[in-house]
Amino acid sequence: MVFFKHSVLATALLGFAGFCVAATPSMNWKIKSSEPINQITFGITINAAAPVDEFYYANQFGFTGGGGIGYTGIQPTKNTQDGKRQFMVLFSSFRKDTSTNHKNCKGGADGAKAGATCRLYVPGKLGDTFLFKVKKEGRFLTGTTLNTNTGREDVIGQWEVGESAGDLAGSQISWIENYKMNNPNFKLTCDNKVWPYYEVKFLPPTGNDGKLQGTISTLSSGSSACPGAITWTHDETGTLVKGGFK
Template sequence: MKPTASFLSVASVISLLPTAKALVGSSWTVTNVPSTGLTDITFPLTIVEADHISGYYFAQQFAFINSGDVGYTGLQPRPNQNGKPVLQGAPRRTATAPLGRTAVQVKRNGSSVWVGTAIGTVTGARVHIGSYTLPAGVGGIQSRQAGFVEWYPWNGGEPPNHCARLPYQKTLFGHPYTTHLGSVGTQSLAYEYGDCVGQVAFKKKRLLIGGVENNCGFKGQTGV
């Protein structure tokens, strides 16, 4: 995925989001970002309700200064292990114990190494979920991008009447934040896109505690 010059409208943000089987998008912005970019950003991201099966990917994208590429991080539900719910973090698929209310952080650790961490915002638990090294000359994180909700098993082929088979999910995307003084993050209201628009009982709302909530799909469905 390549970033465009403008992120000021829903239409321009949609062009950045996965064109595979993503369903929901939600753009974000951060004010007062230095010209060199941010050295860290944290995305509150809580899966309020979803079956304990593989398939959903809840993610946030971010772009870097002096780079045409887009990174992403997020959470994926997995089947229970030993009777307990499991989440996996991305970019590296490392199984983690449930963390309750969660956030995912991307932070520079040195000049070119960036580290992803899943955080339990109530428990304080921190789980390393991946890291990578960027080329020399690439700066920090830019001031805006977008998140998404994807049902990725359909990327390999769809069952008949696939939209009606989408499992139910409810997710909270909180306002992003950073340690850079004076910067304030905002998560915009979610919207539908893709080939199931108007067919998956999509709903959205702003939350008094900050951020936005979205839900879609149907309880009892498994996507197949």
Template sequence: MAGWNYTLDATNITGLTFPFTVNTAPETPGYYYASQFGFTGATAIGYIGLQPRTADQYSVVFSSFVYGTEVVDSERCRLGADGSYGASCSRLYPIKKGQRYLFEVRRGSDDVNVWYGFVKEEGSTTETQIGAWRLPAGSGLLRSVQSGWIEYYKSVDTCYTPEVSQITVSPPYVTATGKQGSFYYPHEYGRCTGKVNYQYGWVGNDLRTTVGRRMITTDAYSSALFDGELSPDSFITIGVYDSQNKELEKHTVKVGKDYVSKWTWPAYSAAIFNSNLKKVKLGMLDINTGEINVKPGSSFENQIYKNKLDNLKVITTIEDMWVNNDPFGDELYTGDLASGSSVMITVKDQAGQMLEDYTVMVPDSMTGRWRWSEYTGYEFNNALKKIKIGVKDANNDITIMPWTSWQNKIWKKSQEHLTVKAEIFTASENPWVNHDLFGDKLAADLPSGSKVTIKVKSSLGNLLEEHTVELPDGHLDRYKWPPFAANEFNQIFKQIVIGEKEGDNTINVIAGSQYRNLIWKKERANLTVEVSID
């Protein structure tokens, strides 16, 4: 499956230590991680290593393939190794993932032909004997060059290895002196080369090797996420986060009306996500090859797969194009509005920054419970760009419904994450204040062909209204043009009124006055009014 070679610049070696760290492994038998070692007087070799058995129990193994090997530790060893000559020793031993363990091959002190295998947790003084066997006389000492490997010994018909495994091996060292060797030639081998998701990397001098299936599915998609037809122009968003909840990547797919069927949207969106996301893959897993491909026409087989080793968190959401969760109509106020009421809507972004605002003065004829949301809805729809008011149909079209107190809702686009606030003010809560830039504050008698232009801007400087009145020759003197223009402007402006405010708060144009006709605007609207004469 996968292997590496090692070399040491040493001779007369009577003991070698091989450090192993298991990063990820299945909790069932199948994998074998080992280092080989050779003898200067023999052609055959030995193994020392470990095999997963359960989540934390491993079989540690110490084997010789040298013809004529004799068993010394009869409690843990037997003759024969992997169906060949030699002897093999094993025992169960607790292994913790991420912890380095030291596997040592050591020559006996009383008999130079006896070799022992030991294992211990790095930093511990307690070692555990795996086994012992005796080689034929003349087998010599340990060689300075050999190899190590990962194998999957279960029968696999197709080369698709269903479990991921990752280990880190540190260069072996001479036990007596601590002199460390080095690795070279990390590689794949065997009939499944190129088919086991082999990957290696260096961590300093250590070699990290990964093999086997790394893609797992634990995150809802297809019918497990939503079992049904989506609304037209729905948004599906997949966000990928690391173990510290840091966003690694995110993408949103808009599903048009032609792809909203429960049999269509999973495959349609999966293909787009696969083109834009690198950390996950969507589709159906082929258990024979390990490949993940989008399955057309399926409501449940397309799933999200992620790398088991990356410890990723995947969050998937489906949102309609338009959402409503901001009070309006009866949800805002149930009943008739008071005379002189006004309704204000402010729209802010996710950071709380104002995007747009608008105030509608409600005429007395439209203050009834069944009319005010209809009237103001039309006005807001004409003035605001970020929201719509009305009733949403199956095609996502939003239109005002007349004569209703509750059906007209505020709709905003789900992907914009807006904060929308509607408020109702009585006349006293939102009084008229004057902007006294009119009448003789601007000019005296005007020449023929004069025009008066008024611009009304929002608190953000956005132009809300602009109108121009041409003054006829008979209304050019300082006492006539202000009331004439005021009457004309009052018929077309919605945000301001020109005239004199009476004791009952009504505003009326004063005929023949050059200074009593003032521009009035609602206090809470925070408008800017500009007047110019051309």
């Protein structure tokens, strides 16, 4: 089972506006602030998603001091043995100065020695909204998730970075990835067996525990492999993305 993103988007840390979005539709998010940002909350509502290991809905974040990026998000996954719905939530770092000893985390990101990956199974159901909170306190970053429908909150993990990281940056990207396509043997076909339908909404982020209101853009592109398979609408409440086949 693939739990976390491949490194194709890690190169976005060099300038996310210029990376290739043909295979991975993305959105730009922004939080304007004259004060340092030490906390960001992202939100994702999952209205429809098959219980399979294939898609990652994620939010990427950076640091004012530069260096590698981090990301946090959610992956639909197989149901529990007793048939209940569950999701995989992630909180990861691509920074070379990252270390961790949290029980949900391990060193390295996407097969690389650098960085860290934290992951956790959480219960949920279709229609739930998950908030992903990133908190930076000194050199430590903690990632948590809150299911607003049930009130359940879980710590995904925690990792430490170098002092040069600075504060959390006020802009980066959010994206949707079919991570099975990172396997060279995977063949995408335009049907519900290989591309099951999903419907997710990315909400505008907030900063510093709700004191700062952010924005999120419309989606960058649809699918070049299956034209018309991805549609979306956008307004001040966020970006609703529908993809795949029923």
